[in-house]
Amino acid sequence: MDAIQSTTPIAVSSHGSVRDDLLGRMRGASGLYLVSVAACGTIVAWALFAWGYQIVNGFGSTGVRRPVYWGFYIVNFVFWIGISHAGTLISAILRLTGAEWRKPVTRAAEAITVFCLMIGGLFPLIHISRPWFFYWMLPYPNERLLWPNFRSPLFWDLTAILTYLAGSVIYLYLPLIPDLAELARHNKGAKRRIYRALSLGWTGSDRQWQALERSMKLMAVVILAIAVSVHSVVAYDFSMSVMPTWHNTIFAPYFVVGAIFSGIAALVLVMAALRKLMGLEGYLREVHFVNLSKLLLLMSLIWGYFTFSEHLTTWYGNLPSEIRVFQIREHGLYGMLFWTMVACNFVVPLVLLGISRLRSIPTIAVSSAAVLVGMWLERFLIVIPPLSTPPLAAASGSYAPSWIELSITAGTFAAMVLLYLLFVKAFPIIAIWEYDDGVRAR
Amino acid sequence: MAEQTAEQTEQGAERTPQWAMAIDLDRCTGCEACVVACASENNVPTAGEDQAAMGRTKHWIRIDRYYEGEFPDIKVKYRPVMCQQCDEAPCEPVCPVNATYQNAEGLNVQIYNRCIGTRYCANNCPYTVRFFNWFAPEWAEPLNLQLNPDVSIRPSGVVEKCTFCAHKIKRAKLDADAQGRELADGDVQPACVQSCPAEAMVFGDMTDPDSKVARQLGSGRSGQLLESLGTKPRVFYLEKAD
Numbered sequence: 001m002d003a004i005q006s007t008t009p010i011a012v013s014s015h016g017s018v019r020d021d022l023l024g025r026m027r028g029a030s031g032l033y034l035v036s037v038a039a040c041g042t043i044v045a046w047a048l049f050a051w052g053y054q055i056v057n058g059f060g061s062t063g064v065r066r067p068v069y070w071g072f073y074i075v076n077f078v079f080w081i082g083i084s085h086a087g088t089l090i091s092a093i094l095r096l097t098g099a100e101w102r103k104p105v106t107r108a109a110e111a112i113t114v115f116c117l118m119i120g121g122l123f124p125l126i127h128i129s130r131p132w133f134f135y136w137m138l139p140y141p142n143e144r145l146l147w148p149n150f151r152s153p154l155f156w157d158l159t160a161i162l163t164y165l166a167g168s169v170i171y172l173y174l175p176l177i178p179d180l181a182e183l184a185r186h187n188k189g190a191k192r193r194i195y196r197a198l199s200l201g202w203t204g205s206d207r208q209w210q211a212l213e214r215s216m217k218l219m220a221v222v223i224l225a226i227a228v229s230v231h232s233v234v235a236y237d238f239s240m241s242v243m244p245t246w247h248n249t250i251f252a253p254y255f256v257v258g259a260i261f262s263g264i265a266a267l268v269l270v271m272a273a274l275r276k277l278m279g280l281e282g283y284l285r286e287v288h289f290v291n292l293s294k295l296l297l298l299m300s301l302i303w304g305y306f307t308f309s310e311h312l313t314t315w316y317g318n319l320p321s322e323i324r325v326f327q328i329r330e331h332g333l334y335g336m337l338f339w340t341m342v343a344c345n346f347v348v349p350l351v352l353l354g355i356s357r358l359r360s361i362p363t364i365a366v367s368s369a370a371v372l373v374g375m376w377l378e379r380f381l382i383v384i385p386p387l388s389t390p391p392l393a394a395a396s397g398s399y400a401p402s403w404i405e406l407s408i409t410a411g412t413f414a415a416m417v418l419l420y421l422l423f424v425k426a427f428p429i430i431a432i433w434e435y436d437d438g439v440r441a442r
Numbered sequence: 443m444a445e446q447t448a449e450q451t452e453q454g455a456e457r458t459p460q461w462a463m464a465i466d467l468d469r470c471t472g473c474e475a476c477v478v479a480c481a482s483e484n485n486v487p488t489a490g491e492d493q494a495a496m497g498r499t500k501h502w503i504r505i506d507r508y509y510e511g512e513f514p515d516i517k518v519k520y521r522p523v524m525c526q527q528c529d530e531a532p533c534e535p536v537c538p539v540n541a542t543y544q545n546a547e548g549l550n551v552q553i554y555n556r557c558i559g560t561r562y563c564a565n566n567c568p569y570t571v572r573f574f575n576w577f578a579p580e581w582a583e584p585l586n587l588q589l590n591p592d593v594s595i596r597p598s599g600v601v602e603k604c605t606f607c608a609h610k611i612k613r614a615k616l617d618a619d620a621q622g623r624e625l626a627d628g629d630v631q632p633a634c635v636q637s638c639p640a641e642a643m644v645f646g647d648m649t650d651p652d653s654k655v656a657r658q659l660g661s662g663r664s665g666q667l668l669e670s671l672g673t674k675p676r677v678f679y680l681e682k683a684d
Binding site: 060124151237387 | 493496497498499504506507523532535536537538539540556557558559560561562564565566568569570573574576577578598599600667668671673
């Protein structure tokens with residue numbers, strides 16, 4: 001710890017050394033890297049097999065059953081879309097408020113957004129039982145003049161997520177452009193041609209810099225609005241229904257808060273991993289972790305407040321259909337998960353991050369891991385218990401995932417790691433020009 | 443809707459019946475003849491032991507049991523529950539591909555071919571009367587030999603539910619047409635109504651004041667299931683007021 005605090009970033013000295021250092025880290029691959037890629041690739045392949053099995057043999061090969069018609073897939077969907085808010089928050093908010101310390105973490109965050117959306121966006125496809133007809137949800141021209149149902153929250157969802165994916169890809173790409181030109185200069189052959197093409201003719205003229213700054217500012221505002229709307233729409237999937245405890249006015253802001261909360265946690269974990277594995281101690285310093293941990297603590301408090309409000313009103317209102325959901329969620333197996341969630345999302349961050357003596361990179365990483373577990377459980381507890389206790393008690397049921405859901409869930413985590421592993425070798429994970437810019441500004 | 447119907451009758455046009463069902467809970471004995479009749483009439487597949495244990499049976503109509511009092515001084519009440527054919531159906535707006543809607547006669551119709559299997563409708567049904575085809579349909583021997591040719595077989599991955607025996611409505615209309623007469627009360631008998639030995643169920647056009655079902659609705663004993671949700675079901679339950 002002390003070593004980190006005293007380390008002057010090796011890169012600060014001059015532009016040349018930052019660039020060479022960061023570009024150097026993209027070359028070559030250690031044994032551990034190759035093993036990780038192979039392991040993640042295998043898990044992803046297994047998950048794809050499981051999905052294929054589900055499509056060929058029928059959706060019944062999952063553990064979903066009446067009346068719990070939505071299972072792990074929707075839980076994972078909400079979870080991944082939630083994490084995708086890492087990039088938007090860190091990057092857009094900090095860019096707009098001009099927080100200088102953000103510079104070494106923005107690209108790592110924006111990449112999380114894109115990958116999480118790619119993974120999260122797959123879940124609706126995995127979740128529907130006839131995925132080969134997924135395009136019926138799109139308003140495409142057809143001879144029978146059939147439209148999708150614009151009143152359905154699922155249609156809003158599709159629109160919101162596609163917009164968000166497009167927006168965040170642009171938002172990741174824009175600040176990559178100067179670095180791509182840099183990469184083209186430092187590579188040869190086919191690689192050079194690819195990077196050159198991707199850099200869209202970037203020469204670094206004043207006009208280009210101004211255009212880039214302007215468009216990044218604009219995209220930061222746009223993406224922020226989209227991000228809030230996306231998770232509100234995900235919440236509407238539940239709150240527009242008539243199911244007890246789903247039909248709830250708090251869900252949209254609650255989901256947005258939860259999304260940002262889990263997004264920061266994911267970013268911290270990714271940064272901790274990058275720091276250790278790529279030796280980026282000089283760039284991702286303790287100050288970055290401490291600043292993010294303060295945000296994490298703030299979100300934890302807001303999350304705690306929202307959770308308290310939601311459960312207090314349900315309990316006090318004591319409506320027969322809602323109180324049954326409340327009771328199974330606070331007792332028995334679901335109760336265990338509920339209190340684990342409270343511990344992970346509230347108690348652990350409050351203790352480890354709230355007491356400044358305990359706050360360090362390892363404890364910040366531990367709290368982030370706890371928050372990710374807690375937020376996954378939160379989504380599980382939102383989706384499953386209300387469905388298993390429908391308004392007519394006689395129709396009550398239960399749910400347990402089969403090997404298919406477990407494999408696909410594991411596969412998406414492996415896919416996230418895999419995409420990240422490939423990304424850090426293809427593109428500099430720290431924006432070279434932005435970092436350099438920040439150093440010069442100081 | 444009722445106004446429109448009256449107008450059409452005046453002009454001599456074909457009237458649009460508004461289908462409804464009345465179920466007399468004081469008559470229901472819980473014998474489940476309706477459950478069996480429904481399954482065989484509508485080609486509802488059997489689930490098999492393992493799937494049934496998981497909770498994947500399909501019963502377009504089921505009998506919910508309500509217990510009053512403590513054992514041994516206990517009273518059981520039965521309530522047959524099928525798709526309530528709501529006027530304000532929560533299942534309809536949530537489907538992203540419009541696979542379910544209310545038709546002119548007040549039926550909630552499910553278009554199997556259009557369903558992509560989000561199962562949102564099934565979640566959003568407060569009565570839990572929508573069923574999902576987990577696998578391609580199968581029937582335990584010898585039930586596979588008695589399929590009804592008037593009812594289509596639903597493929598794997600789509601949602602299905604009670605249709606108020608829409609095929610029997612259609613058949614009754616065709617028969618009436620062939621005989622050159624108007625559809626009369628009692629011409630349409632869904633399988634559950636037809637098979638009820640206690641005659642607890644009545645089906646018909648609720649806008650025809652002389653129909654049996656309209657008379658039952660006016661009896662002062664009628665109410666709807668989960669009425670407070672505002673779904674406006676077309677199934678009415680008759681009960682003596684306590």
